[in-house]
Amino acid sequence: MDNLLVIGIILAMMIVLLLAGLYIHSVLLASGIIGLILLEGFGILPGLLGNEPFNRVASYTLTTIPLFVLMAQFILQSGLVQDIFYMVHKVSKGKNSLLGVLTLIIGGLLGAVSGSGTATSASLGQVAIPELRKHGYSAPLAGAVAASGGSLSGIIPPSIILILYGVATETPVGSLFVGAFIPGILTMLVFIAVMLVYFQLGKKKQQATQEEVTEDAAAEEKVPVLRLIIASIIAVAIVFIIFGGIYSGVFTPTEAGAVGAFVGLIAAFLLGKVNFAFFKTSLIETVKLTGMVMIIMIGAQIFGRFVSLSLLPRRLIEWIEPIMDTPALVLIAISIVLFIMFMFIEGAAVILMSIPVLLPIIVELQVDVLWFGVFVAVICTIGLITPPVGLSVYAVAGVSGISSGSIFRLTTVFALVAMVVVTGLMIAFPGLATWLPNSM
Amino acid sequence: MKGVWKAYRLFHYLKLIGIWISGIAVVAMMLLIVYDVMMRTLFSSSIRGGFEIIQNYMMPLVVFPGLAYVYSSGVLPKMDLLLDRFGAGMQKAIILLMILLELFVLVLIVQFSWAYAMDGLEREIAFPAAGTLYPLYPFFFLIPIAFGMIVIENLFILIRNILEKKPSLLMEEPKGPVEDL
Amino acid sequence: GGGESEGGGSEGETITLRAATGLSAQHAWWEASMVPWMERVEELTDGQVQFETFTGGELVSVPDEGDALQSGTVDVALVLPIYQPDQFPMAEVTMLPLNHSDTLIASNAWKKLLESEEELADGQTYTEMQFGDFKVFPVSTTQEYSISTTGKEFNSVSDVEGTSLRTPSRIHEMYAAKTGINSVTMPAVEIYDALSRGTFEGAFYSIADWTGYGFQDLFRYTVTGINFGHFNAFIGMSQSRWDELPENVQEAMTQANEDIFEAGAQEWMDRAEAIIPENEENGGKFVEFSELDQEVQDHFNTGIEDTWTDYAKLLEDNGLPGNEVVKMWRDLLIEEGGEVPEAVMNLE
Ligand code: NA
Ligand code: NA
Numbered sequence: 003m004d005n006l007l008v009i010g011i012i013l014a015m016m017i018v019l020l021l022a023g024l025y026i027h028s029v030l031l032a033s034g035i036i037g038l039i040l041l042e043g044f045g046i047l048p049g050l051l052g053n054e055p056f057n058r059v060a061s062y063t064l065t066t067i068p069l070f071v072l073m074a075q076f077i078l079q080s081g082l083v084q085d086i087f088y089m090v091h092k093v094s095k096g097k098n099s100l101l102g103v104l105t106l107i108i109g110g111l112l113g114a115v116s117g118s119g120t121a122t123s124a125s126l127g128q129v130a131i132p133e134l135r136k137h138g139y140s141a142p143l144a145g146a147v148a149a150s151g152g153s154l155s156g157i158i159p160p161s162i163i164l165i166l167y168g169v170a171t172e173t174p175v176g177s178l179f180v181g182a183f184i185p186g187i188l189t190m191l192v193f194i195a196v197m198l199v200y201f202q203l204g205k206k207k208q209q210a211t212q213e214e215v216t217e218d219a220a221a222e223e224k225v226p227v228l229r230l231i232i233a234s235i236i237a238v239a240i241v242f243i244i245f246g247g248i249y250s251g252v253f254t255p256t257e258a259g260a261v262g263a264f265v266g267l268i269a270a271f272l273l274g275k276v277n278f279a280f281f282k283t284s285l286i287e288t289v290k291l292t293g294m295v296m297i298i299m300i301g302a303q304i305f306g307r308f309v310s311l312s313l314l315p316r317r318l319i320e321w322i323e324p325i326m327d328t329p330a331l332v333l334i335a336i337s338i339v340l341f342i343m344f345m346f347i348e349g350a351a352v353i354l355m356s357i358p359v360l361l362p363i364i365v366e367l368q369v370d371v372l373w374f375g376v377f378v379a380v381i382c383t384i385g386l387i388t389p390p391v392g393l394s395v396y397a398v399a400g401v402s403g404i405s406s407g408s409i410f411r412l413t414t415v416f417a418l419v420a421m422v423v424v425t426g427l428m429i430a431f432p433g434l435a436t437w438l439p440n441s442m
Numbered sequence: 443m444k445g446v447w448k449a450y451r452l453f454h455y456l457k458l459i460g461i462w463i464s465g466i467a468v469v470a471m472m473l474l475i476v477y478d479v480m481m482r483t484l485f486s487s488s489i490r491g492g493f494e495i496i497q498n499y500m501m502p503l504v505v506f507p508g509l510a511y512v513y514s515s516g517v518l519p520k521m522d523l524l525l526d527r528f529g530a531g532m533q534k535a536i537i538l539l540m541i542l543l544e545l546f547v548l549v550l551i552v553q554f555s556w557a558y559a560m561d562g563l564e565r566e567i568a569f570p571a572a573g574t575l576y577p578l579y580p581f582f583f584l585i586p587i588a589f590g591m592i593v594i595e596n597l598f599i600l601i602r603n604i605l606e607k608k609p610s611l612l613m614e615e616p617k618g619p620v621e622d623l
Numbered sequence: 624g625g626g627e628s629e630g631g632g633s634e635g636e637t638i639t640l641r642a643a644t645g646l647s648a649q650h651a652w653w654e655a656s657m658v659p660w661m662e663r664v665e666e667l668t669d670g671q672v673q674f675e676t677f678t679g680g681e682l683v684s685v686p687d688e689g690d691a692l693q694s695g696t697v698d699v700a701l702v703l704p705i706y707q708p709d710q711f712p713m714a715e716v717t718m719l720p721l722n723h724s725d726t727l728i729a730s731n732a733w734k735k736l737l738e739s740e741e742e743l744a745d746g747q748t749y750t751e752m753q754f755g756d757f758k759v760f761p762v763s764t765t766q767e768y769s770i771s772t773t774g775k776e777f778n779s780v781s782d783v784e785g786t787s788l789r790t791p792s793r794i795h796e797m798y799a800a801k802t803g804i805n806s807v808t809m810p811a812v813e814i815y816d817a818l819s820r821g822t823f824e825g826a827f828y829s830i831a832d833w834t835g836y837g838f839q840d841l842f843r844y845t846v847t848g849i850n851f852g853h854f855n856a857f858i859g860m861s862q863s864r865w866d867e868l869p870e871n872v873q874e875a876m877t878q879a880n881e882d883i884f885e886a887g888a889q890e891w892m893d894r895a896e897a898i899i900p901e902n903e904e905n906g907g908k909f910v911e912f913s914e915l916d917q918e919v920q921d922h923f924n925t926g927i928e929d930t931w932t933d934y935a936k937l938l939e940d941n942g943l944p945g946n947e948v949v950k951m952w953r954d955l956l957i958e959e960g961g962e963v964p965e966a967v968m969n970l971e
Contacts, residue, residue: 016523023525023611024540025518049694051551052558055585057684059505062497062810065475068504165813167839171647177837179816251820253479253811260475285465289504293464293512294519297503310681350567357679361648396519406519486785486805493808499756568709570810573796575709 005041008285009312012037016346020390030301030391031130037308058303059296062141063097063165067120069259069291074125075284076242076266079352080275085233098137102147102197109151110190111241113158115415119349119386123152123292123394127401140204143197145398145409149387150193156383158186163382166353167375171361177439181376185424185432189380192420200412229273236269251389287401294400298393315343315356330365330429336360337381337425342387349393350384361427376435384420387413443605450598450613455590457511464508469502491571498569498578504585510591513550514610534609540609541600556586626925637871646687648678651831652701652856655890656762656883660858663879664872668733672872674699674791682822692861693756702737702757702859708793711753712943716952717764718794719934720850720927724961726831729853730888732762732955737761737857742950745907754941758865760858760880763831763888766895767850768795771842772825773818777915780922787823789814793825794852797933802926804870831894839902928966936971946970 012033018031033164038046093100105126112122127148134144156163159179192348246260247253253261270276271440309315325331343352364374386394428434473596474489474496482488489495512518525533562579598613634699644653661674676682682690686706691697692810703716717733724732736749737759743749750759768787770777777783784803790796799806807823816840817823825842833839865873899909911919931949936947950970953963 013866019540019543021524021537023520024543025520025611027518028540028544028547031551032543035550036548045695046559049696050563051554052694053555053687054583055551055555055589056502056558057687059579060498060501062501063813065471065496065501065674069475072468155858162483168815169650177840247822251817252483253821254817254820254822256810256813257475257479260472261479263472265477282466285468286461288468288510289461289464290512290515290517293467293505293509294517295515297509297512297518305489307682308679310467315673376455400517418596430652436616464689474806488787488805488807490806491808493810497810565710570708570793570796572806573793573800578709 005312005314008040009027009317011040014313015298017390021387022048026396027122027297030112030305033105034301034305035307037312041308041311044324046311053088054073054303054307055139055300058300060117064296067255067295068257068279068288070122071124071291072284072288073259073262073266074377075126075288076263076270078125079280080266080270080273082233082237082269083272084408086237087232089234098139099198099201101134101137102139102143102201102290103194105134105139106151106154106190106197109148109154110158110186110281112152112160113155113186118297118391119153119383120171120393120397122155123149123386124295124397126152128287131402138205138289139201143200143204143403143414145198145395145402145404146387146412146416147197148402149394149398149409149413150197152384153383154186154190154193154395156386157182157189157376157379159183161379163349163353164375166204166402167378169181171371171375172356173371173375177372178375178379180439181372181435183374185380185428185440188427188434189383189420189424192423193416196416196419200415232273236272240265240269258370260314260371290399291400295393295397298396299338326363326366330371332363332367333369333429336363337377337421340378340381341385341388341421345380345388346391349385350381353374370432370436372439373428373432377425380424380428381421384417385423388417389414391422443602446598446601446605453594453598454514457508457514459507460588460591461508461511464504464506464585467500467503467507471496472506474500486616488616491574491576494569494571495576498576499581502581502584506588509588510595513592514595514613516615520611530607530609534603537609537611541596544594545600546595548596552586552589552593555582555589559583560588567609624722625805627727630771637671638868639675640779641677641682641687641696642674642699643677643681643683643685643691643697644676644701645680645688646701650835651765651901652762652887653678653735656887657701657858658759660762660876660879663882664875666871667879672875689757689859692859692864695786695861695864698956699858699860701762703854703856704753705792705854712941713749713753713945713948714855714937715792715794715934716948717855718768718792719931719949719952720794720798720849720851721767721962722790722924722927722954722962724767724956724959726763726852726888726891727885728959728961729767730761730957731914731959732952732961733764733853733855734761734884735958736952736955738843738854739950739951739955743947749948750949754857754859756862757857758860758862760876761884762856762858762880763891764853765856766831766853768827768829768852768854769845769847770825770851771838771845773821773841774843774967775824776844777846777919779916780918783919783922786825786965789823789826791827791854793853794930794934797937798851798926798930801929801933802922814838814839820821821934829854829891829895830898831891833898834894839898839907840905840943842902842949843907843939844904845907845909846912846915847909849927883956895938905916928964931963931970933968 016033019032033294035047051174091426109122112126130148131144134139134147135141138146155161159182161182164182167173223379226399243265244258247261248255270280284328325335340352340356343356344380364371386392392410392413395406395409395413398404399409476491478489478492527534528536558584559579562582566577567579568575599611602613605610634708640705641655644657646653646655647839664672665674683697683700686703688702689707705712705718708715717729732930738761741748772786775782775786785805787805788799788806789809790806790938791801796806809817814826815837828838828844833842854910866900935949938948953967953970956963
């Protein structure tokens with residue numbers, strides 16, 4: 003069947019299935035499989051369906067997903083983060099907006115030890131949402147803060163996306179990491195600004211009821227000083243071990259997942275929280291989240307194979323040929339195309355299928371390949387919180403029970419603002435990404 | 443429907459075994475990596491073939507055995523904007539169609555991943571690590587088993603929707619926190 | 624099968640073949656061998672054959688290219704058999720360490736090995752035994768592998784022992800075990816980060832391949848003049864897909880491979896030549912093996928000899944003609960101008 007016709011049918015089918023409420027992984031699997039059958043016939047399936055699930059999962063780099071989630075579980079079950087949020091609440095003297103700011107900053111800090119936005123979002127969702135809810139944040143806003151804070155792992159180094167890009171384009175991964183630092187911080191600041199606007203709007207809407215909620219929350223949270231001191235020491239120690247270990251070379255960012263989980267376990271042990279129930283909850287939750295992320299990745303992989311074979315990315319690129327002599331225009335066009343692709347498809351798959359097509363254009367435009375890598379990672383990070391395929395939002399929805407639709411309504415705004423501001427600034431001032439790596 | 447629930451209870455134990463295998467595998471994976479890091483730092487020697495073993499044995503063990511439990515736990519995401527706005531009859535029709543589509547896709551995966559595992563068995567597919575070959579093909583069978591269990595789960599859901607009035611994509615509603623929005 | 628081979632049998636109809644690699648589009652094998660080969664085939668068939676290309680794991684990942692050919696997912700691909708010693712246990716023979724060779728020497732020897740009519744065992748040639756399901760077009764090997772470190776120097780045997788190096792194949796694992804080198808395995812994408820932070824100290828790698836991972840910025844000490852083998856590859860098709868092609872296309876493909884082969888090998892040498900001065904500018908040091916302490920040289924050489932016999936024995940233990948294949952490889956190398964230690968010369 004003609005490629006364009008198949009692409010049309012499959013895109014329409016995807017939208018219908020998504021709206022009907024089919025599981026995301028099933029939408030990806032069904033669209034991918036039916037697309038492949040329409041495109042190539044049944045004969046193409048054995049070679050792609052048989053091995054992809056195993057190959058996708060059997061990856062050392064992906065150990066970060068279960069292990070960072072496990073770390074979050076251990077820390078969550080130990081009560082440590084609640085204590086810290088309690089302290090922060092005290093420090094902010096009832097300024098609840100600061101709690102959201104802090105959650106996003108913690109998202110950024112977690113991003114500096116995690117390579118995967120999805121795993122971080124899930125962790126952040128578990129730890130932060132109950133606290134945010136107690137302090138006047140609506141469920142969707144709390145979910146949006148956790149999802150966007152967690153998505154920052156995609157751009158703040160280390161980042162699996164930057165690693166994939168580095169490998170695909172033969173760009174030094176270390177330089178990419180350094181280059182992503184400033185745009186990563188910038189993205190975080192944009193998220194904070196948008197969050198503050200939403201928080202103020204929400205506060206005006208329900209001022210009367212909120213006051214009571216806050217007072218109740220503060221009253222029930224009397225924590226002994228000694229425990230707070232121990233909690234602070236342990237928290238500082240965890241951050242120190244993970245950051246220190248990575249940046250001194252004792253372990254790689256991937257191994258940090260395991261070390262972090264282990265340190266989390268020791269912390270829980272010191273706080274006297276380790277028992278059978280502790281393990282049961284931590285392990286089941288970890289396997290649930292890991293299974294959720296991985297089954298979507300398997301679906302995305304098979305859908306990605308269909309997209310590759312349909313030559314859809316190349317068609318998209320062909321459309322922008324006429325504007326090649328205006329680089330800024332091409333870059334804006336590329337960012338829109340990528341934005342749309344990252345909306346629908348899991349990030350790593352987009353990188354893998356678009357780079358072979360985009361890179362020649364970038365080279366021809368004489369755009370810095372390192373700069374472009376950081377640029378793509380920013381859009382990819384934003385893609386983690388845009389519907390219909392926004393893994394960070396699904397991770398948060400999965401752990402919190404908040405509906406993904408209601409979170410998406412807010413994160414889409416987060417995404418659009420970050421898209422315009424961060425990518426706009428990067429196009430206007432390329433030095434934001436290239437200055438640091440060049441001066442080191 | 444009573445017999446169905448009885449059978450589903452039995453099936454539930456199978457899923458529980460699966461999630462415990464996965465859970466233990468996560469802890470084992472954590473300990474292996476931490477041990478490897480410690481050995482490398484303290485004695486500058488690492489587990490021979492550690493990286494390959496973790497990648498090829500531990501990761502599939504973490505993900506696949508627990509997958510059927512994960513599926514039935516209600517944690518898997520979907521866009522839930524429209525379905526609730528339809529009437530019960532319409533909802534049921536949509537859900538039945540979705541279950542059939544899901545079964546179609548899952549059965550294909552079971553079929554082809556089984557074929558892949560059998561082919562691996564025949565060729566004795568192995569991976570090299572630390573100068574030796576470790577068999578890989580036994581782990582290929584985790585995939586048709588995992589997805590086969592999800593097919594069974596879906597058959598239960600299909601029967602439930604045929605026999606009971608209220609349509610649902612799950613056998614049991616999740617017990618976790620549910621926000622009222 | 625894959626590809627829109629409309630008819631496929633008779634002459635004159637357009638044949639579109641799906642070509643893939645898990646390597647990046649900038650990799651020397653793709654850029655300097657596979658792409659020129661495809662262009663030459665299109666040229667020689669006057670556009671009768673067209674290629675639809677997929678790189679960087681877009682459709683198939685390393686090392687699944689061989690499986691993808693057999694399942695019909697793709698029609699033609701770069702196959703890297705060393706990554707699958709369980710399936711192609713004798714492919715690693717080109718990774719055996721040597722005293723001297725270069726990309727041209729090893730490439731020619733590899734081509735001769737693949738095209739050899741000589742019986743290896745059971746009435747079969749090397750290619751029939753290893754790659755019987757494939758139509759094989761030899762392409763160049765990589766440049767020779769060197770040992771590079773982020774700064775550690777080999778001034779004595781005790782410097783060598785305990786050094787942590789990333790090993791890319793089973794043969795290097797054997798060599799490392801023989802010479803007391805601590806072998807580290809790690810996904811390629813993590814190497815840069817781990818090396819730059821000192822998680823381990825260096826790697827066996829070919830200089831021409833450094834830029835793929837940014838190693839030109841990291842390595843400070845490289846031993847040249849001893850070589851740790853050549854990674855190999857071939858352009859492959861499934862035998863059944865090959866048999867479907869009309870004769871004129873088969874001839875064009877064979878001719879095209881002859882036409883591009885040497886330039887493909889030359890690319891590796893050109894790349895290495897461009898990287899060496901760049902690395903020296905960054906403070907990198909290249910040390911000639913013959914200038915190392917004699918004890919260190921002996922240590923490395925003993926390792927080489929032992930690796931040849933160990934590898935042969937490993938194959939023999941698995942019922943394969945290990946002794947024959949290493950001798951065949953040695954003789955082809957010598958014929959092309961390579962050098963091996965005395966004890967390897969004396970292998971009988
Ligand atoms: Na990160
Ligand atoms: Na998205």
